[in-house]
Amino acid sequence: MHLTLERRKWLWGYAFIAIPFLFFLAVRIGPTLYAFWVSFHQWDPIALDRPWIGLDNYRDLAQDKVFWKAMRNTWIYVLIGVPLGLSISLLIALGLQQIVRWSGFFRALYFIPYVTSLVAVGWVWRWMYMPNGLINEVLGFFGIHGNNWLGNPATAIYAIIITTVWQGLGFQVVIFLAGLESIPQDYTDAAAVDGATGWQIFRHITIPQLNPTIVFLVVTGVISNLQVFTQVRSMSSQGTGGPLNSTISIVLYVYQKAFQSLPSKMGYASAMTVVLFFIILAITVVQLKVLQRDTD
Amino acid sequence: MQVQTATGISSLSTTAQKQVDRNKRRRKFSQIALVVVLLLGGLMMIFPFVWMISSSFKRPQDIYSLSLIPPVFTLDSYRTVLNDTSYVRWFTNSLLIATITTLSVAFFDSLAGYTLAKFKFPGATIIFVLILSTLMVPTEMLVIPWYMLSIELRWTDSYWGVMFPGVISAFGVFLMRQFFMGVPNELLDAARIDGFNEFRIFWKIALPLVKPAVAALCIFTFLGNWNAYIWPLIVIRSEEMRTLPVGVAFFSSENGARFDLIMAAASLATIPVIIIFIIFQKQIIKGIALAGLKG
Amino acid sequence: MRDDVFRKQLDRRTALKAGAAGAAAIGASRHLGASAQDASPAAGSGFNVADLQVSGDVEIEYWQYEYASKTELVNTLIPEFEAANPGITIKHVNFPYDDFRQQVAAAVQAGEGPDVLNVYFGWIPAYVQQQFLQPLNAEWFPHEVIESDFFPMIAAGKVKEDYYALPTAVRTLALFCNMDHLGAAGKEPPTTWDELVDVAMATTQKDGDNFEVVGFTWDIGGQGHNWWREALIRQNGGLPTTEDNRTLQWTTAEAIEAFNYHVAFLTEHGVTQNGFETDGPTAFQNGKAALHVDGSYRVGTYTANAPDLNYKVVPLPANKDQASFASFWANTITRNAADGDKAIAAAKWIDFLASEDVMKRWTPAVGELPARSALAEDPDLLANEKVAPFIESLPFSYATFMVNEADLRQAVIDAYDNVTLAGLDPEAALQEAQDKIQAQLDEYWASLDA
The missing domain is CATH 3.40.190.10 (Periplasmic binding protein-like II)
Incomplete structure (x- = not known):
């Protein structure tokens, strides 16, 4: 009796997941395996002949200085961008939740950067960062000497991270709000009646209750920052991850090798994709293991 | 930290009246401080956006002027965008594609997320990790296989061709799984005892409890598809099938871009997204009421 | 079918400002109207393609990135060319300049793509190496004619013994x-x-x-x-x-x-x-x-x-x-049109686009310079004092041979x-x-x- 019930539940599970799973198999996993296959070739989409070269692409990768530079930069994007973005957005979300009047207006205010196309705002940011731009004018007002923020290899990557954080906030705030508002009000009420301070409530109720949301945002934040591309392309000098590769990210380098280099080094780009894939996979699995608490 | 103020005060006994008054005052003060801080932060946040809107009303030669108010106010860029390009058609294409994709994602991702959160069948973990793993390959590397598939199946230059890679999103499956995990199992078991079938439990019991998440998912799916660029660019050939971002890409060329047109086009393009946001944002707020009632 | 819809769409459009203004800047647009009637395809080309005939109806795909004034000029040139060359149809495909090569790569790997492609000169050597481009038939396009009729930058379109491109838009x-x-x-x-x-x-x-x-x-x-x-x-x-x-x-x-x-x-x-x-x-x-x-x-x-x-x-x-x-965009013939009627049609089409006649119309309409040395002293083109210095520079302008x-x-x-x-x-x-x-x-x- 118990077994059949369990089995019937399994069947429902398989039925529910069947269509999405087949879809992912065909549209995502298949093409991913194709990229794996391509990575063992000297592959140019245009050429007639695409010879198998085994692990050569991977061997070249290990010695490619620009690749390692991109790898390092990508970690800077992740290790600075993700914590910065998450902590700011959590603060904003907590604040927005407390707003009594015009809460919709305030939320829209923080959401808007996310809907604005980077092509259009990219130059606004470049305009603010340029040596005779707004940021330097403001700094100059306080007597601080300006800087060519995007043109200086020491600062360019941080300038881009600020833009990335700015753009991602709207997304994270909305998800945090959805998470916060799924926390049953009576939990916090009860704690307040018991005399808990705001900090205690935050520490012992809000954060644990928010765990699935935080897991989601950390994991997706890390994944998307590991794949940072558009922001670097539209902000960095010449759009090539400069100056002197100080802002180049792995995906931008993948893109350059696959589609800008002549002849296209699609095989090489695929090898990078494969490496990136396993890095992200390993990190994600670890994150899920460490962060996830079973709420059952 | 001002983030949590006591609520549910009305249920306290009158002996605590003084405490309540103090709380009220404190709350009022913190409310004002909060509004000021959030307003200042918000203004900084939307500054580049406001600049974009203001630029869309500037003449090409004024685009680079630093003033937020256009030196000469003009609607020329809007006129050019609306009259001289197929903007309306591109807009309609994008609207259609983003709407259908959003509906599909909302349904399938909720279902899949629910299954992965609440059903412990053999292989569930592997399936979850496999689905997650699909987030780990940048789209740029998938477009060529997708394009070959589209040619094979004659999907190029069609709505379905643009849509198919996105009708179910791994990102959303993950989001929904995380939120369904917070739904108490007792509620679902109670429904099982009442003789509900599993789909009905999902649809009638579980789904309404995660409305805020569904709303957030809808906002982001719509937005993601509204802004999607690289795949539509590859799969579309004819002018009338272009989506908005692909159409707008034609304002840029080898030696520079028509920023005045880009600004106008981008400003117009934010309108539907803001409407979608306002609609679904209400759902997120409604979520409070539901969660509050639940206990 | 799709082609027809496409062309209708384009006819409906008027010039985007950039294109129109660019055209106006370069010179009087009277060229446009004046030579539109007497456009005989091989006029002033000096090449031996006028007598080539296709054996039946053939359609070739012409790909170039979109630039409003350029697209429009080509759309007016196509009917003229088709009228003068019965049996040949040109399907004109445009795409945004951004990600140009990604679009070409996706199409070609999937077995599609252009018969005639308008490419940046710096990409020619690589495309040649990939056997994507066909050398220009030396009987139809004799080397001495190419070398005597075009400015020195044409050398960038030559790999080893063969020429692969005829320039249209020179800067x-x-x-x-x-x-x-x-x-x-x-x-x-x-x-x-x-x-x-x-x-x-x-x-x-x-x-x-x-x-x-x-x-x-x-x-x-x-x-x-x-x-x-x-x-x-x-x-x-x-x-x-x-x-x-x-x-x-x-x-x-x-x-x-x-x-x-x-x-x-x-x-x-x-x-x-x-x-x-x-x-x-x-x-x-x-x-x-x-x-x-x-x-x-x-x-x-x-x-x-x-x-x-x-x-x-x-x-x-x-x-x-x-x-x-000097830099230029040039028309090239891909391996999709390697032989038969397609090769003939493609040769006639690039010959037409590089003819003196079309070039004279190209500069005022699109704002790009002519590639033929005969036009260096064309008084109409030199009349615009902002453009004249560029044209005067043509005889001593060099394009870099680049493989990547x-x-x-x-x-x-x-x-x-x-x-x-x-x-x-x-x-x-x-x-x-x-x-x-x-x-x-x-x-x-x-x-x-x-």
Whole structure:
């Protein structure tokens, strides 16, 4: 009796997941395996002949200085961008939740950067960062000497991270709000009646209750920052991850090798994709293991 | 930290009246401080956006002027965008594609997320990790296989061709799984005892409890598809099938871009997204009421 | 079917401002109407394709990136061509300039793609190596005719013994001078290296440490790297590569001296700043730069975006010799049209697009220069004083032979950045750039010689 019930539940599970799973198999996993296959070739989409070269692409990768530079930069994007973005957005979300009047207006205010196309705002940011731009004018007002923020290899990557954080906030705030508002009000009420301070409530109720949301945002934040591309392309000098590769990210380098280099080094780009894939996979699995608490 | 103020005060006994008054005052003060801080932060946040809107009303030669108010106010860029390009058609294409994709994602991702959160069948973990793993390959590397598939199946230059890679999103499956995990199992078991079938439990019991998440998912799916660029660019050939971002890409060329047109086009393009946001944002707020009632 | 809808769409459209203004800037548009009636396809081409006939109906796909005025001109040319060549239909496909090669790559790998492709000259050698392009049939397009009728930059379309392309849209570099700033400093447009430094120093305006007007733009990622490679080195008596295009000569005394001359604007003369007004063309457009080196296409941009800008164009300041950089877009035939009727149709189509007649209409309509030497002295084309200096530069303008355009550009930019930002010695920086690109050249020629 118990077994059949369990089995019937399994069947429902398989039925529910069947269509999405087949879809992912065909549209995502298949093409991913194709990229794996391509990575063992000297592959140019245009050429007639695409010879198998085994692990050569991977061997070249290990010695490619620009690749390692991109790898390092990508970690800077992740290790600075993700914590910065998450902590700011959590603060904003907590604040927005407390707003009594015009809460919709305030939320829209923080959401808007996310809907604005980077092509259009990219130059606004470049305009603010340029040596005779707004940021330097403001700094100059306080007597601080300006800087060519995007043109200086020491600062360019941080300038881009600020833009990335700015753009991602709207997304994270909305998800945090959805998470916060799924926390049953009576939990916090009860704690307040018991005399808990705001900090205690935050520490012992809000954060644990928010765990699935935080897991989601950390994991997706890390994944998307590991794949940072558009922001670097539209902000960095010449759009090539400069100056002197100080802002180049792995995906931008993948893109350059696959589609800008002549002849296209699609095989090489695929090898990078494969490496990136396993890095992200390993990190994600670890994150899920460490962060996830079973709420059952 | 001002983030949590006591609520549910009305249920306290009158002996605590003084405490309540103090709380009220404190709350009022913190409310004002909060509004000021959030307003200042918000203004900084939307500054580049406001600049974009203001630029869309500037003449090409004024685009680079630093003033937020256009030196000469003009609607020329809007006129050019609306009259001289197929903007309306591109807009309609994008609207259609983003709407259908959003509906599909909302349904399938909720279902899949629910299954992965609440059903412990053999292989569930592997399936979850496999689905997650699909987030780990940048789209740029998938477009060529997708394009070959589209040619094979004659999907190029069609709505379905643009849509198919996105009708179910791994990102959303993950989001929904995380939120369904917070739904108490007792509620679902109670429904099982009442003789509900599993789909009905999902649809009638579980789904309404995660409305805020569904709303957030809808906002982001719509937005993601509204802004999607690289795949539509590859799969579309004819002018009338272009989506908005692909159409707008034609304002840029080898030696520079028509920023005045880009600004106008981008400003117009934010309108539907803001409407979608306002609609679904209400759902997120409604979520409070539901969660509050639940206990 | 799709084609018809497409064309209707385009007819409905009017010119985007940029295109229209660019056209107006270049010259009287009377060319357009005047020669539209008597367009016989091979008029003035000098090639032997007029007598070729297709054996039946054939359709060829012509791909070019979209630029409003260009697209429209081609759309008016197609019916003329089709009327003169019964049996041939041209399917015109446009796509955004961004991600050009990604779109071509996806289509070609999937077994589709163009029969005739309009490509940037710098991509030709690589496409040849990939066996994507067909050499031009030497009987139909005799080499002596190509060499005598076109400007020297055509050499960039030749790989080993074969030509692969006929240019349509040519650009050269010249010097843009803001006459308000020059006038205020009492200076005339510079004609030599020394004068360039002198005028730049005289026109620079600073408020303390901050620039208000730069005397000369610092635009390495724009045209600066081309200016050094093809103009400054040659003007200084050097050659950027050996004549056979196999060996780079970026570290010769002439090349290093030319490089140092350029770098000094930033590091010694104090007349310019990296990233000022975001980039060079923008700084000049906004009236914040006195001098700026740029291509002919910029005239159209400025007419549209800065109608009140008071500027003049002069040929690049010279040193020992005169030289300028040329770049062009060219029509090429892909392996999809390797033989049969498609090959004939494709040959006739690129011949038509490169004919003197079409070129005369191209310049006023699109704003790009003619590629035929016969048009260098065309009074109609020279009538526009902003465009004339570019046309006058054509006989001494050179296009770089490049096997990997993106990497070559990046290598030169990095050399400048290494010197100006990282403090590297110029010779070492140039050596590093040269080593990287020479390795690619060696690999390229090795694969072709094999």
